[in-house]
Amino acid sequence: VYTLGVDIGSTASKCIILEDGKNIVAKAIIDVGAGTSGPSRAIKEVLENANLKREDIKYIAATGYGRNSLEEADFQMSELSCHAKGAYFLFPNVRTIIDIGGQDSKALKIDDNGMLENFVMNDKCAAGTGRFLDVIAKVLEVTLDDLEKLDEKSTKDVTISSTCTVFAESEVISQLAKGTKIEDIVKGIHTSIASRVGSLAKRVGLRDDVIMTGGVALNKGMVRALENNIGFKIHTSEYCQLNGALGAALFAYQKYMHKTK
Amino acid sequence: VYTLGVDIGSTASKCIILEDGKNIVAKAIIDVGAGTSGPSRAIKEVLENANLKREDIKYIAATGYGRNSLEEADFQMSELSCHAKGAYFLFPNVRTIIDIGGQDSKALKIDDNGMLENFVMNDKCAAGTGRFLDVIAKVLEVTLDDLEKLDEKSTKDVTISSTCTVFAESEVISQLAKGTKIEDIVKGIHTSIASRVGSLAKRVGLRDDVIMTGGVALNKGMVRALENNIGFKIHTSEYCQLNGALGAALFAYQKYMHKTK
Numbered sequence: 001v002y003t004l005g006v007d008i009g010s011t012a013s014k015c016i017i018l019e020d021g022k023n024i025v026a027k028a029i030i031d032v033g034a035g036t037s038g039p040s041r042a043i044k045e046v047l048e049n050a051n052l053k054r055e056d057i058k059y060i061a062a063t064g065y066g067r068n069s070l071e072e073a074d075f076q077m078s079e080l081s082c083h084a085k086g087a088y089f090l091f092p093n094v095r096t097i098i099d100i101g102g103q104d105s106k107a108l109k110i111d112d113n114g115m116l117e118n119f120v121m122n123d124k125c126a127a128g129t130g131r132f133l134d135v136i137a138k139v140l141e142v143t144l145d146d147l148e149k150l151d152e153k154s155t156k157d158v159t160i161s162s163t164c165t166v167f168a169e170s171e172v173i174s175q176l177a178k179g180t181k182i183e184d185i186v187k188g189i190h191t192s193i194a195s196r197v198g199s200l201a202k203r204v205g206l207r208d209d210v211i212m213t214g215g216v217a218l219n220k221g222m223v224r225a226l227e228n229n230i231g232f233k234i235h236t237s238e239y240c241q242l243n244g245a246l247g248a249a250l251f252a253y254q255k256y257m258h259k260t261k
Numbered sequence: 262v263y264t265l266g267v268d269i270g271s272t273a274s275k276c277i278i279l280e281d282g283k284n285i286v287a288k289a290i291i292d293v294g295a296g297t298s299g300p301s302r303a304i305k306e307v308l309e310n311a312n313l314k315r316e317d318i319k320y321i322a323a324t325g326y327g328r329n330s331l332e333e334a335d336f337q338m339s340e341l342s343c344h345a346k347g348a349y350f351l352f353p354n355v356r357t358i359i360d361i362g363g364q365d366s367k368a369l370k371i372d373d374n375g376m377l378e379n380f381v382m383n384d385k386c387a388a389g390t391g392r393f394l395d396v397i398a399k400v401l402e403v404t405l406d407d408l409e410k411l412d413e414k415s416t417k418d419v420t421i422s423s424t425c426t427v428f429a430e431s432e433v434i435s436q437l438a439k440g441t442k443i444e445d446i447v448k449g450i451h452t453s454i455a456s457r458v459g460s461l462a463k464r465v466g467l468r469d470d471v472i473m474t475g476g477v478a479l480n481k482g483m484v485r486a487l488e489n490n491i492g493f494k495i496h497t498s499e500y501c502q503l504n505g506a507l508g509a510a511l512f513a514y515q516k517y518m519h520k521t522k
């Protein structure tokens with residue numbers, strides 16, 4: 001039995017195909033999100049990757065910011081539920097999820113049964129979201145993928161004192177003018193985001209295991225900075241970006257099981 | 262008796278020369294601020310404009326963000342005191358001052374004797390400061406001076422729902438892509454800043470007369486948007502940008518009077 005989850009974010013579309021609610025058989029990530037052809041292309045690509053046809057899929061569940069505008073979907077599930085579900089599948093001991101997305105960041109508190117107990121969210125201020133990294137990477141003329149390696153090379157602590165993305169951007173420009181090394185600036189930026197997201201996570205209450213999801217979790221420099229800030233070990237998975245889609249695919253399987261009972 | 266006030270902001274240096282603590286005899290504005298040659302150039306220029314020499318000036322008082330790094334100054338005064346003093350000189354009935362600067366915004370409460378009673382300030386978030394206008398003008402490919410005329414031409418209300426400068430920038434880009442007219446976007450932006458600055462002013466408590474200072478006060482569209490938001494008439498002066506420098510020059514005159522008593 002195959003089910004498909006699609007997570008339509010503001011900056012990317014992510015898909016997972018699950019077999020029998022247990023095995024991840026294929027994934028796809030397209031770098032454009034809601035309001036584009038991204039979601040449909042992600043579905044097409046994940047089917048190809050799995051060597052399956054649309055008819056082979058029992059249910060398609062959509063989640064994320066753009067979940068309500070996808071015709072292909074059989075039903076919709078809230079992002080928060082999908083994130084909780086996906087993380088619990090990957091890490092059965094999860095109690096806190098920290099998700100840094102392209103345009104928001106959130107912290108979720110999970111109870112001992114894997115259910116969402118509480119959450120806090122920031123989608124009003126670009127600081128503390130992936131957007132902050134986009135802006136800074138652009139000023140530094142590096143890619144998002146470069147950030148991890150640059151952070152590793154840092155030998156000197158640089159403090160970026162502005163929390164505001166716009167003011168931090170100017171601060172980075174003056175640091176560059178002063179001859180500060182890019183790698184030290186990058187580490188300073190990671191520390192700055194960590195402090196914003198760390199406060200968010202503290203507001204929801206931190207408990208082991210702490211899982212970090214969202215594309216930003218692929219950046220080990222960012223994960224390290226956040227670990228230093230919150231004082232907890234942070235677990236990540238190669239599926240961190242696909243956590244919402246995974247949760248949706250799990251809900252789709254649950255729906256199938258319910259129907260066939 | 263001539264005294265000179267210099268206000269060293271983050272984005273501009275402003276000078277006023279005052280005769281007998283009563284008449285403004287010259288002014289100068291240089292478009293670069295703290296950490297540049299701007300302050301010295303502004304002093305040189307205001308002296309030329311007044312046809313005076315350094316020796317003709319009894320006291321030079323410096324204020325603003327960069328006030329402590331100017332050797333030419335005889336003494337320093339806090340920005341807030343200078344703003345209160347300058348506004349009281351221009352408008353003896355002032356009770357509230359709203360100042361939108363290049364990188365901060367503040368609201369000052371003035372008591373019946375023209376003394377600063379209380380203030381609130383935002384220098385953490387670029388939204389609600391002149392910086393927001395800079396960012397948006399750049400995206401719209403217009404100058405700051407164009408904003409007033411564009412606002413006047415607006416015929417349709419456009420809501421910019423993001424308060425964050427970074428997210429509003431993206432919103433403006435999608436509005437342009439949708440074919441929304443620049444003038445309507447500009448008006449929407451003015452309304453958005455007005456709502457941020459309006460809340461700041463409400464926190465300090467609004468009372469007539471309300472004076473608006475800072476370079477942004479030259480933009481009548483912005484003044485109108487703020488009047489609509491707070492429900493008070495707003496008074497401005499051609500010296501709105503020079504209010505801090507004026508206050509400093511008045512303090513310099515006060516010092517002179519005190520010494521000669």
Ligand code: SF4
Nearest residue numbers: 125164165386425426
């Ligand atoms: S602090 Fe900066 S990034 Fe945050 S809302 Fe304000 S403008 Fe946006």
